[in-house]
Amino acid sequence: MRAARGKKGQFIVIAALLLSIMIIAVSTVIYGTVTYYRQERWEEYVTVVDSIKTASCNLLQVGLANYTQTQTLNQSVLRDYFNQWMRDVRKAYPGFGVDLSYSLASGIRSAYGVNLNYSMGLARTWNQQVSFSAADATVNIDVASLGLKGYNFSSHAFLKMNIRDAVWYSKEGKRYVLIYISVDKEGPEAVVNLQKSNFGVKLSGAPASSFSLKRYYSSAYSCFIYEIQVSSIDLKPSSVEVTLQDTRGIKTVSYTTNIGQNSA
Numbered sequence: 001m002r003a004a005r006g007k008k009g010q011f012i013v014i015a016a017l018l019l020s021i022m023i024i025a026v027s028t029v030i031y032g033t034v035t036y037y038r039q040e041r042w043e044e045y046v047t048v049v050d051s052i053k054t055a056s057c058n059l060l061q062v063g064l065a066n067y068t069q070t071q072t073l074n075q076s077v078l079r080d081y082f083n084q085w086m087r088d089v090r091k092a093y094p095g096f097g098v099d100l101s102y103s104l105a106s107g108i109r110s111a112y113g114v115n116l117n118y119s120m121g122l123a124r125t126w127n128q129q130v131s132f133s134a135a136d137a138t139v140n141i142d143v144a145s146l147g148l149k150g151y152n153f154s155s156h157a158f159l160k161m162n163i164r165d166a167v168w169y170s171k172e173g174k175r176y177v178l179i180y181i182s183v184d185k186e187g188p189e190a191v192v193n194l195q196k197s198n199f200g201v202k203l204s205g206a207p208a209s210s211f212s213l214k215r216y217y218s219s220a221y222s223c224f225i226y227e228i229q230v231s232s233i234d235l236k237p238s239s240v241e242v243t244l245q246d247t248r249g250i251k252t253v254s255y256t257t258n259i260g261q262n263s264a
Contacts, residue, residue: 044096045096045143045148048093048096048098048143049141049143049151052089052098052100052139052141053139053153053155055085055089056085056137056139056153056155057155057157059081059082059085059155060078060121060135060136060137060155060156060157061135061157061248061249061250062081062249063077063078063081063082063121063122063135063157064078064122064133064134064135064157064250065248065249065250065251066249067122067124067133067135068124068133068250068251068252069245069249069251075119075120075122076120077122078104078120078121078122078135078137079104079120079121082102082104082137085100086100086101086102095145096143096144096145097142097143097144097145098141098142098143098144099141099142099143099144100139100140100141100142101139101140102137102138102139102140103137103138103140104118104120104121104122104136104137105118105121105123105135105136105137105138106118106119106120106121109136111134111156111158112132112134112158112160112184112186112187112188113160113188114130114132114160116132116134116136118134118136121135121136121137122134122135123135123136124252126252126253126254126255127241127253127254127255128254128255128256129162129163129254129255129256129258130160130161130162130163130254131160131161131162131252131253131254131255132158132159132160132161132252133158133159133250133251133252134156134157134158134159135156135157135158136154136155136156136157137154137155138152138153138154138155139152139153139154139155140152156186157186157248157250158184158185158186158188159183159184159185159191159244159246159248159250159251159252160183160184160185160188160252161181161182161183161242161244161252161254162181162182162183162184162254163179163180163181163240163242163254163255163256164180164181164182164221164225165178165179165180165260166178166179166180166240166256166258166259166260167259167260167261167262168233168236168237168259168260168261168262169262170236170261170262171262174231175231175232175233175234176229176230176231176232176233177203177229177230177233177237177240177259178227178228178229179201179227179228179229179230179240179242180218180221180225180226180227180228181225181226181227181228181242181244181254182221182223182224182225182226183224183226183244183246185246190223190224191246192215192224193247194215194226194244194246194247195213196211196212196213198244198245198246198247199211199213199226199228199242199243199244200242200243200244201228201230201240201241201242201243202239202240202241202242202243203230203233203237203239203240203241204237204238204239205239205241208230210230210231211228211229211230211231212228212229212231213226213227213228213229214226214227214229215227228242236259236261237259238257238259239255239256239257239259240255240256240257240259241253241254241255242254242255
């Protein structure tokens with residue numbers, strides 16, 4: 001009888017140990033599964049938010065390019081783009097409960113060294129020595145499935161061109177005009193990837209038949225410079241006009257009557 005009771009006691013202990021091991025193993029598997037699921041879902045949310053931020057930036061650039069390239073300025077183009085985009089985002093992520101709202105910049109704001117007078121998210125100042133085109137919007141994101149509310153970010157698109165100097169040279173039978181230009185985008189950040197095809201030049205209101213372009217860093221201006229040379233100019237021009245369309249399709253136009261002369 002003692003032996004039977006001893007064996008029975010051993011069985012209870014072993015059974016208890018096995019049960020404990022099973023509980024720990026199952027708990028570990030469940031915890032790992034839940035943690036993995038939460039991590040995977042969170043990564044999906046982060047991907048969605050990042051995609052929306054990237055798309056809003058691209059949309060702002062496309063809207064500004066459209067606004068600056070058309071002859072008749074469509075002040076509502078950015079609003080129309082964002083309204084359509086909001087509807088598309090809701091359809092693209094139906095299981096997340098994504099809801100967007102936006103606000104377009106309005107009024108005078110100082111940024112990138114200039115005063116921007118926004119109307120419906122768009123601003124431009126052309127036909128001056130320093131010209132620019134700009135767009136600004138703030139996007140709000142709510143994700144119902146995550147309980148995320150009130151998350152917002154701002155997107156900006158900006159292009160500025162500055163005619164630093166324009167000089168008419170007349171020496172040794174050669175007559176030409178040199179135009180020194182700096183170009184910046186949002187940041188501000190110098191734009192250094194432009195080609196001759198990005199520029200158009202007019203002297204005294206007439207298009208230049210041909211011109212050459214150089215790009216270099218100038219210690220005199222402490223910035224990157226695009227040097228435009230227009231040759232075979234018989235008379236000193238009364239004005240210089242430069243049109244720029246960058247690689248994003250955003251356009252601006254600078255103009256100056258301040259033209260120096262060098263006959264040395």
